[in-house]
Amino acid sequence: MNVLKDKVVLLTGGTEGIGWECTLAYRRAGACLCIVSNDRGSIARASAALNDDRVLLVEADVADAGAVEAAVAACIARFGRLDAIHNNAGISHPSKAVHETTSAEWDRLFEVNVKSIYHTTRAGLPHLKASRGSILNTGSLVGEIGQEIHAAYSATKGAVAALTKSMALDYAPFGIRVNAVAPAGVLTPMLRSWSLEQPDPSSAESYLNGIHALGYCPEGDVIADACLFLLSDLARFITGCILPVSGGAELGYRRVLKS
Template sequence: MNDLTGKVILVTGAASGIGAATCFKLRDLGATVSGCDLSLVPLKTESRFEGLRMETVDVRDPEQVQAFVDLVVERHERIDAVVNCAGVAPTSYTTLMTHETTHHDWDQQIGVNLTGTYTVSRAALPALLVQGGAIVNISSIMGLIATAGASAYTASKAGVLGLTRSMAVEYATSGVRVNAVCPGYIDTPMVHTGLSRSDDPAAALRLLELLHPMGRLGEPSEIADVVAWLVSDSASFVTGATIPVDGGYTAI
């Protein structure tokens, strides 16, 4: 159903977690995938990254982003889809109230999660507009609901949903669809880094699992499956959508 043969797809945050799983899924469905990340060090020894082209890019830097987009267009003469997955969580997983957080933390989370999504989309849109295509933005359940102690992250992910809807409306008649996926807690290094800061990581993990009616965390591949559908022609009438993929987290 989601045959992606012939599609050139750009994925940010590609070295880890959901971004890496998305690259594997898109590649396995026939797409030509170009990934980027802040650091590519973990990939050097990993055979599962075979067949993927990876570049070092900081999505906060418009010049690096433009150079990456230009490189992909030069290599493949088109871009059919962009998956904005690069993201950072709060540096502290203790519940820091808004007045206790720092401007540095705010700038970091807004800068990567929201402004990075804008920067990459802005750079890739001229190529997407040539033949039409799709953008998928990875937001979060935190873009839909709030939890105490994560105001910058929540604001960044809610901002991604607003940006998604704005771009969807702007490009609806130009053949570029723009959608957002809101994962629940997913079994990735981001979550495990947070859990490792807890006094009792095993108990904290169980608590997180129980927040999902399905009683477990999601797998990165379960997000990748939805992204693959959204970039495929099977989703041809889907734009401006916000899709929770959260084991029921936001249903209660």
């Protein structure tokens, strides 16, 4: 279904993991894409794989306000409009308790996972007002229920959930919808890095399968399908929603990863 036909979507972190699956889903749905990433290698791989004039790849750090403004300007220069922003870029390192987390690590997590939404919104809002567009944030189930030895990351995702709801209220008068997806485990490079930081990495796979009521840890395509729905007109009366895409993990997620 071409549910995003002729829509222009700015997608951060769109060259790996969930973001890459969203890139593929949005393209199949007919969207033009401005993909923002700070990883030059993954940008090169994405460019070679896509080879599509409907896709603009921009190298930028989403924690840098000036770089984000330049990315939005490049998007408008290329496509002439902006219909949606998907704030997907994020980091999860380090996997530590609060007292073990350095100030620099704490700040970087919040700059990338939370303040980047501030940057994209400030830069893109005038264009979204013109298109009566939408904003989608990639959150996490841990933002609601917490996660052991992952305090700062969980805090950023809790902030994303609260921010999503506040933005939905602020921008509803302009016809702009704001929602978020909240995955549990998803088999991405970031999750595999997290697994290696655990007390017993060898048990991570069985743990990740076990926390989901449906019995397995999914790939990023299941999240991309939910994101596609929320950005499309099929979700035209949904705003302020934090949608769990979690295989029922919230029903029993507080299991301990044993050392």
